[in-house]
Amino acid sequence: xxxxxxxxxxxxxAGFLDFGFEKxxxxxxxxxxxxKPFLDAYKYSRKMLGIVSPEDGFANDDxxxxxxxxxxxxxxNAVKKKRKHGYVGFIGGxxxxxxxxxxxxxxxxxxxxRLSSTxxxxxxxxxxxxFLFENVKGLWRTKxxxxxxxxxxxxxxxxxxxxxxRLINAIEYGVPQDRERIILMGFSRNVLEDKxxxxxxxxxxxxxxxxxxxxxTIVHQKEKVxxxxxxxxxxxxxxxxxxxxxxxxxxxxxQHWFKKNKVEEHPNARHCFRPKAGIVRFAEVPEGDDSRKSxxxxxRWRYSPTACYGNNEVHLHPYKVRRINVAEALAIQSLxxxxxxxxxxxxxxxxxxxGNGVPYLAAxxxxxxxxxxxxxK
Numbered sequence: 001x002x003x004x005x006x007x008x009x010x011x012x013x014a015g016f017l018d019f020g021f022e023k024x025x026x027x028x029x030x031x032x033x034x035x036k037p038f039l040d041a042y043k044y045s046r047k048m049l050g051i052v053s054p055e056d057g058f059a060n061d062d063x064x065x066x067x068x069x070x071x072x073x074x075x076x077n078a079v080k081k082k083r084k085h086g087y088v089g090f091i092g093g094x095x096x097x098x099x100x101x102x103x104x105x106x107x108x109x110x111x112x113x114r115l116s117s118t119x120x121x122x123x124x125x126x127x128x129x130x131f132l133f134e135n136v137k138g139l140w141r142t143k144x145x146x147x148x149x150x151x152x153x154x155x156x157x158x159x160x161x162x163x164x165x166r167l168i169n170a171i172e173y174g175v176p177q178d179r180e181r182i183i184l185m186g187f188s189r190n191v192l193e194d195k196x197x198x199x200x201x202x203x204x205x206x207x208x209x210x211x212x213x214x215x216x217t218i219v220h221q222k223e224k225v226x227x228x229x230x231x232x233x234x235x236x237x238x239x240x241x242x243x244x245x246x247x248x249x250x251x252x253x254x255q256h257w258f259k260k261n262k263v264e265e266h267p268n269a270r271h272c273f274r275p276k277a278g279i280v281r282f283a284e285v286p287e288g289d290d291s292r293k294s295x296x297x298x299x300r301w302r303y304s305p306t307a308c309y310g311n312n313e314v315h316l317h318p319y320k321v322r323r324i325n326v327a328e329a330l331a332i333q334s335l336x337x338x339x340x341x342x343x344x345x346x347x348x349x350x351x352x353x354x355g356n357g358v359p360y361l362a363a364x365x366x367x368x369x370x371x372x373x374x375x376x377k
Contacts, residue, residue, distance in 0.1 A: 002375040004086030008032075008056075008075065008128070010063055010119060011092040014341065014353040015042040016333065017134070020363020021091065022051065024371055029082065030056040032063060037349040044342040064118050067125060075126045083129065087191065087374055090126070093134030093181075093358060094119050120152050124159040129191050130374070131156070132366065133184040134358060137167055140182060153184065161186035162199070164212040171225055171303055172218045173365040175334040176257050179306045181358070183366060185212060191374070213372045217365040225252065230302045233288040238321055244301045254318060255300035258328060261337040266327035268341055271350055273323050282321050298324070304332045307359075309351035329354045334361040 005026045009018045012031040022028050031054055033039040039060050046053065056078055065071050082088045094115040116135065123131050139149040153163050163186045170179040189199045197211075229247045250256050263269055281295065288299030293313065298304055300318040307329060309315065315324050324332075326347075330339060333354060341350050358366075 002371075005089065005371060005374060006082040006086055007089045007091055008078070009091050010122070011094050011115070012042055013038050013357050015045060016335065016357030016360055017091060017093065017363045018042075019045075019049075019335075019339070020358065020360050020365075021367040021370075024364055024367035026089075026367055026371065028054050030054050030059070030078065032059040032061055032066075034060065034062050035349075036060050037345055038353045041341050041345055041349075041353060045339055048340050049338060063115060063122060066122055067118065072125060075122070079126050079128055087129040089130040089132065089370070090119075090123060090128045091132040091134075092119055095356070116148075116152060120155050123156060123161075123186070127159075127188070129188050130370065131161070131186045132370070133186075135182050135184075137180045137182055140167065149182070149184075156184075156186045160189050162189070162192055164214075166214050168214075168362065168366075169222045170334075170359040170362045171252060172220050172222050173334075173359070173362040174219050174251065175332075175359040175361045176252050176254055177304045177307055177332055177334075177359060179359065179362075181362075185370070187373070195374075195376070211373075213369050213376075216372055217368040219365075220249075220252070225249065231288060231299055233286040233299070236283055236285060236287050236297065237319065238283070239319055242300060242319070248301060250301070252303050253301050254298050254304055254328075254332065257331040257334070258300075261327065261331040261335075263325070263327040263331055266330075266337060266340075267343070268326040268330065268350070269328075270325070271327070271341075271347055272325035273347055273351075279321055282316055282323075285316055287318050307332050307355050309355040326350045326354065333357060333359045336360070 006029050007018070007021055007026050008030040009028060010032045012018060012033040015031065018028045018031060031042060033042060039058055043053070043058060061071070066075050079088045119133065139145045153165070156163055163184060165182065165184045168181055168183055170177050192199050228249060229245065231245050244250055244253070285295050285297040287297055288302060290296035290298070290305045295314050295316060296305055297316040298318045304315070309329065316322070317324050317328070326341060329351060
């Protein structure tokens with residue numbers, strides 16, 4: 001019989017990654033998020049979805065506080081207690097602006113960069129059975145960031161974890177978005193031995209290439225998706241009708257998800273930035289022109305560029321003279337229409353937590369890969 005899987009979540013945001021794991025049969029036991037509005041949104045969304053609170057609670061703390069003292073004891077004891085009944089994992093995506101190509105590029109020395117190292121420190125102290133680390137592809141794109149990533153990986157391996165990594169694209173999991181992220185998974189030697197896998201160093205190096213079932217939960221080969229005859233740009237016309245072109249996959253389009261989530265009726269539809277000026281500029285951008293740094297206009301019959309709504313990046317509605325609203329942003333992140341953000345949350349926080357979150361279907365796919373791996377001999 002397969003063991004139960006328990007998860008402790010860090011850098012939880014509004015809970016997109018956790019929601020995907022939970023819907024894959026994993027029990028979320030604890031969620032930690034330092035930005036209180038995000039944590040409040042996490043609690044609110046769970047309540048509206050009818051999901052009970054994690055049994056070990058929510059925490060509005062800096063993750064560094066869990067490296068010593070009572071909070072470290074709490075985590076260590078919680079892991080030991082849950083391990084009696086199944087596997088225990090940590091999941092989290094430390095804030096990434098210091099590694100982002102469009103960010104400050106401070107790397108390990110930035111405030112956010114240091115959080116990645118702190119997360120690994122916590123893993124080596126608490127010793128969960130497995131972990132997931134999510135971050136931007138910038139960790140692979142530049143030499144100094146890649147060195148830091150390799151150092152993180154070595155530290156995990158030296159603490160007894162077999163690691164496997166992949167640059168995923170959210171579109172592979174059915175998300176209407178071209179969004180690349182690095183996923184690093186680690187599994188303890190105890191887990192591997194429980195599965196009947198040899199754990200000598202040479203064996204582990206070989207397993208890293210083929211053992212983890214990354215491909216089993218992918219629903220689209222990205223190369224095939226990107227080779228489809230997607231429409232380019234057309235002149236913007238407000239509220240115009242436009243039939244879908246032949247040969248595309250409509251389920252990966254912005255328009256499909258707007259319709260699927262009934263965004264015009266969604267409670268978060270009225271949450272949208274409405275500038276006092278610049279409307280004329282909005283109308284000048286062609287539908288589908290996402291080539292510029294800001295003022296990217298989505299194409300209704302194409303997938304979205306990476307959902308990123310901060311640092312002056314503005315995404316425009318395909319056929320309306322405005323920015324996209326929160327309901328539309330949630331749809332682009334593949335969340336179900338029942339997922340809501342609280343009414344009293346600021347617009348800035350709504351868009352930031354939405355853009356920072358792991359797309360729901362990608363989270364669900366990653367969770368299924370974990371459950372398959374842990375459940376197979």
